[in-house]
Amino acid sequence: MECYVKKLTNYWIDVTDQGTPGTYVYGSTQAPVNFLDFNRGEPNNANHHCVGFLGEADFRWDDAPCSMKRNFICEMKTEVYDVR
Numbered sequence: 001m002e003c004y005v006k007k008l009t010n011y012w013i014d015v016t017d018q019g020t021p022g023t024y025v026y027g028s029t030q031a032p033v034n035f036l037d038f039n040r041g042e043p044n045n046a047n048h049h050c051v052g053f054l055g056e057a058d059f060r061w062d063d064a065p066c067s068m069k070r071n072f073i074c075e076m077k078t079e080v081y082d083v084r
Contacts, residue, residue, distance in 0.1 A: 012072040015051035015061075017043075024051065037061050 016027045024033040039060035043051075048063035052070055064070075 009055045010052055010062075010070050011055070012050060012052045012070045013061075014074070016049055016066070017051075017063075018049040018066070021046055021049070038063075 014027045015024050015033055017024050018027075019025065019030070024036065025031060026033060037060055039054055039057045039062055042061060043063035045063060048065055050066040050068075051061050051063055053059040053073070054062050
């Protein structure tokens with residue numbers, strides 16, 4: 001599978017602070033996020049609870065309303081087999 005990301009497009013990632021504003025967790029697991037990479041001036045709105053990449057800002061993060069339409073990036077588990 002080949003993946004690419006368009007430079008001038010914004011993407012959702014699985015990070016949110018919907019449960020406790022200012023406390024970021026992975027939406028799928030509720031595990032705490034240990035690395036934050038927000039763009040300068042972000043997060044900038046107490047009512048924006050979903051996090052995404054800003055393509056035009058070298059993929060630094062921003063907070064935005066969860067209802068905003070964006071592409072998304074997801075994680076896919078793979079199996080590794082030793083065929084020797």
